[in-house]
Amino acid sequence: MDTDRLPGCYRHPDRDTGIRCTRCERPICPECMISASVGFQCPDCVRAGSGTGHSPAANAPRTLAGGVVAADPHLLTKTLIGINVAVFLAALAAPALAVRLALLGRYVEFLGAPVEGVSTGEYYRLLTSVFLHTEWWHVISNMIGLWVIGGPLEAALGRSRYLAVYLLSGLGGSALVYLLTEPYAATLGASGAVFGLLGATVVLARRLRYEMRPVITMVVLMLVLTFVPLGGHFTVSWQAHVGGLITGALVGLGMLTPATGRNRTVIQGVTCAGVFLLAAAVILLRTAELT
Structure with a gap:
């Protein structure tokens, strides 16, 4: 025993x-x-x-992070999965929608017409691309990760704080993709946001004094798979994975800081605002280079 x-x-x-x-x-x-x-x-x-x-x-x-305990602690995770699946089906029915939502730095030609990009003011692409998938295996793998990692994290943080981690992680991953990749290459997928949830889970496990080896092993394994060539026409965006992971860990640190009451709320708000401004600075820097 x-x-x-x-x-x-x-x-x-x-x-x-x-x-x-x-x-x-x-x-x-x-x-x-x-x-x-x-x-x-x-x-x-x-x-x-x-x-x-x-x-x-x-x-x-109240949850560990100060959020209100919900009757269904996994409702937001289910909702996010539903949104991702709905956008996937919509993109299958209308391929032009995928072109409008994907992360694209600079315009390209699509069906004989120019498609604008982030550098020309379409900043919404930085977040819409996080909900976009065009391959069934891609959306299934990301949704499994979202359910397995996101469900417990939502229960520990509460809905609003969990949503902040998800969206900021997606934005952070997109910002690094926008900064470091070819502006004409389209990028899409929820993996940056899922990696962000993983980063916050590492912080949660540390806060609860859990055995860290299983969590660290999962992070290392997912990063190794990120850099393994898959072949074919699909390329894993390591920039989205790394950017999301770092962003999620930073936001998670703010959400799970050992504080109570108003002090905790202030720390969480300042952390989210700081991470958002950092991502915005990266995005504006890249835009200045492309224009």
């Missing part, structure tokens, strides 16, 4: 955890952690203490 193994969450026995409820001392996983004035409490203890006379807002269950 392995005596060094961490106990399992009292609601999810298959999830090892080193965190315990400050009231009943039962082990709790990130999905069951609810921020309290000191440490974390389990959902049962929060419900038991809901009649203490405090305001509903004060008694609202």
Whole structure:
């Protein structure tokens, strides 16, 4: 018997955890952690203490990052998957849509007509390309990654903070692609955002004092696969993967900083604003080079 193994969450026995409820001392996983004035409490203890006379807002269950605990902690992940699949199907039905949404630095000719790019003011491409796929295996692999990595992270952060990590990671990956790749080459896919969720997951595991080797192994494996030539007409964008990973880790650090109340909200807001401005600076720098 392995005596060094961490106990399992009292609601999810298959999830090892080193965190315990400050009231009943039962082990709790990130999905069951609810921020309290000191440490974390389990959902049962929060419900038991809901009649203490405090305001509903004060008694609202909170995630590890301070977000409100939702009835369905994976709803936003499901919604993002639905959006990606819907855009994929729309692009299959109308190939011209893919050209309008893909990340393209400078215009190219498509069906005899010029298509503008980011450098001519179509900055929306930096985010629309994150939801675009044109191959079925590409969208399936990215959506599996989004579900496996994103679901637990959404439960730990809360919806709004999780969405901030996803969108900023996608933007960060696109910014690095725009900076370092050939401006006439189209780039698309959610992998930059998924890598960002992975970067934030590393920060989460560190915050919860989990065994880091499995998480680091996953990061290394995914990066190795990023740089392995696949052949054919498809090329993996290492710029999107690396840019997303770094961005997600930076945003995750801000989201999971050990702070409470207003201080935590300020730190999270400043972090998101800082990362956005850094990405914007990279984008404007590249635009100046191309115009």
